Amino acid sequence: MAASTMAQLHRRPTEHTGWCARDHRCGLNVHTSPDMYTDGPLGARGVLNRVHTETSDYAEIRIRIPINARESIARKQLGVALHLIRELLYAVAAVRPPALDHARNQRPALDRRPAA
Ligand SMILES: [Zn+2]
Missing domain, CATH: 1.20.5 (Single alpha-helices involved in coiled-coils or other helix-helix interfaces)
Structure with missing residues (x-):
């Protein structure tokens, strides 16, 4: 427990990201986006935040479903x-990432036209 506490005390702050909220949702080395909402029937609601830490990036989701x-x-x-x-x-x-890399997934041979 003490070692964990000491490790936290020695963490260096990281810069805000281009998308983080830059407010109370950010910590020294954790950056969180503003809430993104989606609503459903009967008062259902989903809230998503993008989170960046020193070691990983993830989406944090809270869902209220009646x-x-x-x-x-x-x-x-x-x-x-x-x-x-x-x-x-x-x-x-x-x-x-490879699924999103359109440049790599292009298949030029399919766009080639036969020589006249
Ligand atoms: Zn931030």
Whole structure:
């Protein structure tokens, strides 16, 4: 515990990013974006923040999903929510830099026209 505390005391501050909130959401070496919201039915809301630390970058998501008062329906809703959260995790992880590198993925031979 003491070693962890000492490590935190010796961390150097990092510069704000181009997208971080530059307010109370940022710490010495953690930078957080402003909240990004999306709303759903019945008062549902998702809030996403982009976070940058010394060692990683990640999205932090909080979701409020109204569920039914009937236990059997609530359990099914929670199961669906958990399943879709898992799907979300895999879908986001599937987006890899090579998939976004359009220059590398161009196939010039497909654009070539036959010589006249
Ligand atoms: Zn910042």
